[in-house]
Amino acid sequence: MSLQTVPATISLTLKVWRQAGPGQPGGFESHRLEQLSIDLSLLEALDELNDRLLRAGQRPISFEHDCREGICGSCGFLVNGQAHGPQAATSVCQLYLRRFRDGDTLVLEPWRARALPLVADLAVDRSAFDRIIAAGGYCSVNTGSAPEANTILIGRDQAASAFDAATCIGCAACVASCRNASASLFVAAKLAHLGQLPQGQPERAQRARAMANQMAAEGFGGCSNHLECEAACPKQISADWISWMRRELRGG
Amino acid sequence: MSTTFASGQPRGSGSPAAAPPAPSPPQLSSTPPVPRLDPRLPAGPLDSAWQRCREGLPLISPANKRKLRVLVVGSGLAGASAAATLAEQGYRVQLVTYHDSPRRAHSVAAQGGINAAKNYAGDGDSIDRLFRDTVKGGDFRAREAGCHRLAEISGAIIDQCVAQGVPFARDYGGTLANRSFGGALVSRTFYARGQTGQQLLYGAYQALMRQVAAGQVELLTRREMVELICVDGVARGVVCRHGLSGALETFTAHAVLLASGGYSNVFYLSTNAVKSNASAIWRAHLKGACFANPCFTQIHPTCIPAGDTWQSKLTLMSESLRNDGRVWLPAQPGDGRPAAAIPEAQRDYFLERQYPTYGNMVPRDVASRRARELCLEGRGVGPGGRGVYLDLAEAIRRDGREAIESRYGNLLEMYARITGEDPLTSPLRIYPAPHYTMGGLWVDYHLMSTIPGLFVLGEANFSEHGANRLGASALMQGLADGYFIAPATVTAWLAGHPQPEVGADHPACRAALAAAEARIAALRPEPGRSPGGRTATDLHRELGLLMIEVCGISRSAPELRRGLAAVEALRQEFGERVRVPDHGPGPDEALERALRLEDFLGLADLMLRDALAREESCGAHFREEFQTPEGEARRDDARFAHIAAWEQREGASPMRHSEPLAFTAMAPSQRNYR
Numbered sequence: 001m002s003l004q005t006v007p008a009t010i011s012l013t014l015k016v017w018r019q020a021g022p023g024q025p026g027g028f029e030s031h032r033l034e035q036l037s038i039d040l041s042l043l044e045a046l047d048e049l050n051d052r053l054l055r056a057g058q059r060p061i062s063f064e065h066d067c068r069e070g071i072c073g074s075c076g077f078l079v080n081g082q083a084h085g086p087q088a089a090t091s092v093c094q095l096y097l098r099r100f101r102d103g104d105t106l107v108l109e110p111w112r113a114r115a116l117p118l119v120a121d122l123a124v125d126r127s128a129f130d131r132i133i134a135a136g137g138y139c140s141v142n143t144g145s146a147p148e149a150n151t152i153l154i155g156r157d158q159a160a161s162a163f164d165a166a167t168c169i170g171c172a173a174c175v176a177s178c179r180n181a182s183a184s185l186f187v188a189a190k191l192a193h194l195g196q197l198p199q200g201q202p203e204r205a206q207r208a209r210a211m212a213n214q215m216a217a218e219g220f221g222g223c224s225n226h227l228e229c230e231a232a233c234p235k236q237i238s239a240d241w242i243s244w245m246r247r248e249l250r251g252g
Numbered sequence: 253m254s255t256t257f258a259s260g261q262p263r264g265s266g267s268p269a270a271a272p273p274a275p276s277p278p279q280l281s282s283t284p285p286v287p288r289l290d291p292r293l294p295a296g297p298l299d300s301a302w303q304r305c306r307e308g309l310p311l312i313s314p315a316n317k318r319k320l321r322v323l324v325v326g327s328g329l330a331g332a333s334a335a336a337t338l339a340e341q342g343y344r345v346q347l348v349t350y351h352d353s354p355r356r357a358h359s360v361a362a363q364g365g366i367n368a369a370k371n372y373a374g375d376g377d378s379i380d381r382l383f384r385d386t387v388k389g390g391d392f393r394a395r396e397a398g399c400h401r402l403a404e405i406s407g408a409i410i411d412q413c414v415a416q417g418v419p420f421a422r423d424y425g426g427t428l429a430n431r432s433f434g435g436a437l438v439s440r441t442f443y444a445r446g447q448t449g450q451q452l453l454y455g456a457y458q459a460l461m462r463q464v465a466a467g468q469v470e471l472l473t474r475r476e477m478v479e480l481i482c483v484d485g486v487a488r489g490v491v492c493r494h495g496l497s498g499a500l501e502t503f504t505a506h507a508v509l510l511a512s513g514g515y516s517n518v519f520y521l522s523t524n525a526v527k528s529n530a531s532a533i534w535r536a537h538l539k540g541a542c543f544a545n546p547c548f549t550q551i552h553p554t555c556i557p558a559g560d561t562w563q564s565k566l567t568l569m570s571e572s573l574r575n576d577g578r579v580w581l582p583a584q585p586g587d588g589r590p591a592a593a594i595p596e597a598q599r600d601y602f603l604e605r606q607y608p609t610y611g612n613m614v615p616r617d618v619a620s621r622r623a624r625e626l627c628l629e630g631r632g633v634g635p636g637g638r639g640v641y642l643d644l645a646e647a648i649r650r651d652g653r654e655a656i657e658s659r660y661g662n663l664l665e666m667y668a669r670i671t672g673e674d675p676l677t678s679p680l681r682i683y684p685a686p687h688y689t690m691g692g693l694w695v696d697y698h699l700m701s702t703i704p705g706l707f708v709l710g711e712a713n714f715s716e717h718g719a720n721r722l723g724a725s726a727l728m729q730g731l732a733d734g735y736f737i738a739p740a741t742v743t744a745w746l747a748g749h750p751q752p753e754v755g756a757d758h759p760a761c762r763a764a765l766a767a768a769e770a771r772i773a774a775l776r777p778e779p780g781r782s783p784g785g786r787t788a789t790d791l792h793r794e795l796g797l798l799m800i801e802v803c804g805i806s807r808s809a810p811e812l813r814r815g816l817a818a819v820e821a822l823r824q825e826f827g828e829r830v831r832v833p834d835h836g837p838g839p840d841e842a843l844e845r846a847l848r849l850e851d852f853l854g855l856a857d858l859m860l861r862d863a864l865a866r867e868e869s870c871g872a873h874f875r876e877e878f879q880t881p882e883g884e885a886r887r888d889d890a891r892f893a894h895i896a897a898w899e900q901r902e903g904a905s906p907m908r909h910s911e912p913l914a915f916t917a918m919a920p921s922q923r924n925y926r
Contacts, residue, residue: 020835020836020838021837021838037559037560037562038672039559039560039563039671039672040560040562040563041564043564044560044562044563044564045562047562047564047789048562050841050842051787051789051790054787054832054833054842055785055787057833059835059838060841060842062838062839062841064352065526066351066356066358066525066526066527067356067358067360067361067525067526067565068525068526068564068565068567069361069565069567069568069666070666071360071361071447071450072355072356072357072358072360072361072525073353073355073356073360074351074352074356087669090669094666094669094670096669096670096672098672119496119839120496120838120839123839125352126352126353127352127353127473129353130353130354130355130461130464130471133457133458133461134461134462134464134465135465137458137461138416138417138458138459138461138462139415139416139417139458140462141412141415141416141459142337142340143333143336143337143340143412143459143735143736143739144408144412144735144736145415146408146411146412146414146415146416147411147415148411149370149407149410149411149413149414149428150370150372150427150428152414152415153425153426153427154422154426155422155424155426156421156422156423156424156426156429158422159419159420159421159422160419160421160422162417162419163419163421163444163445163451166419166444166451166454167447167450169360169450170353170355193417193419194417197417197419199414199415199416199417200417
């Protein structure tokens, strides 16, 4: 059967950043993986490698992952210097080996940013993002106090635009791809989600200030318009929202 | 008060004459009463029952709420919404999640939508109609009172989510858009493109983070519950393992809420996130919480089929594709030609052939069963012959390529990314995959388990979906439990049952901690010994293959018995051969996987027992011995119109209890899709 033929395979060399913990020494470690099915994702190739390490009594490689369908935002590391790897609009869990050529070497490194301290190997601590949301990324409405849903009318395009901004999965690829390690795209996306909707108006100005202040306090850098964040974003969130955020912060 | 409470009703051991002789399953001989299996259903008419119940519940003053601590396990729709709401009310809340952030919980992956009986479409929908659809969809294996309450609350959920800024789809006039979903005759499903779960979760997450900022909620991220703490039979806390340091910590509270999701990953490959697991509910079960209907698991017909051994999950393709896709297989077994080379006359559009009325839109379980049967006959396509075609060609000819692309754009991209095939030029390959579990911890109308003080919310409990869940009802149930039901009933429990303070030095806490320590120590290799030869992943894969074979789409007594023996063998192998080396502090995913697998192995055993004991076909539970001559499910209301609730016993097999179901609003009917 044409579809039942043995799937094509490739061999890869993975150069993986290994570091047992924040205070520990780190360095690259090379692993050769032979005859991998091209229908595997890169994370599944790492699973296979980890199984091998485990059987050999060695410490497996730490990397964040969960849903493996590009929506939970857990995964993310640099593949040959690119956040989430070479495929546009794709988180690394959705990066399949058929994207690569037989014999390729892939360098895997964690996000590198002061505000995202290393946990181990390819995993970093992104709790700063939660603290930025806690600073004001919500509409203050207690359960039970909501008006009937259709009393708030929102134009179709306006709702769609808010949705586009709201699809941010909080993976921090924007930070990792930015030379200033800025979280501007993440913050702007949340401000644009809520700021475009009538529900978000009462706290709009205060929200923008509080979230921007928290971003700075966490040690993220400023934006200098390189737009690498937009290119790396697996949800293709537009960097135009960063300009929009600046106007918000000026009180425009 | 309780009206229909009758626990431990003896189950008829003599089958009705119509039923074929079935081998008697284990542990059914006697069912002594379980005094705690009282559903506490409201008395009187259904349609105002929840309101009457709520108004009769005791309250707690704001000053006293401040002194009470509530522990929530899980940060998905149910957990985050409950934690946020309880915190708004003044309780001090701690929230445990194994994720690095509450926003990662698997609710985020729900695609389709959320039902609510708003009747915005003006198509005749009502609370009563959603209630009836839920009971019927569950194939008359859920409580009427619970289903009615769900329908009653559904509208307020949408109001709440909209107020939070959830960007639902809108019509041009600015009102909320609705679509029909999962074969419903009315349009009652609210959606945010194909990412409804994500947007609802972010709404709940943001409400939660607001309470974190207010100091009302303490987030305990990267912690996984490994043990429940009970003091004098009342749930008072949990033992967690920290995902980075590996430290075991105890957290105590005045009430414990489990909202830890479902257990589809017992099948290893499912549409669930890789880390989704049953440990929280299984540990509670071992401590005395009855487990209800564990064999009720839903299989979703349209997923991308499994391929390589190292494949880590199955990806759902929204069911909406069946609106435009035609399902077919080559008519000739072993036809190895690519799809395009098979002429129309040599294709078998088997759903359209077998179900002329509903065609490709037959319910999930029917579509899944037919696909499996044909693949077992050797007619499947793709790797291992486990797949059927879902063909968009005719819809593309009819509506144009652009229309189909805009309708399913994201989905088709995702398919192409995963398979490397273009679904616009060749048909998609799909196969059924485990997706949702209706079973879960038994809870009463107040969402309290058989352990006093232990509440169970969302997919983790067994409530409301009966033997099969309606599309777009999972999100509704999770949020109903979290925003509206638990905050009322937890308050009532705390008001009526003042609990003494319990600290980490309490003997019960120390005992639970010691038990968790011992369990982990047993998984480490003895000094100087190498790892045991099997990894947890390896064994989990084997468990999954077994479970999908014997307890998946189709079940039979001989196969279930074979499964019980095989699971027992796997449990032994786990005990003897899975050893996880200790590399010191730092993430230890191998240990996490082993701990979860140990619990899945116990649960697998219980699922098989439950499937064996339920000698009928209902909803998603299809027993081959119990079908009509046309091959459709045959329910047995005389013997099985009840909820099965299992209890673990020290040194003995688990015991099956039953809670009878009464149907007053509608008479149980048999479905017919031919």
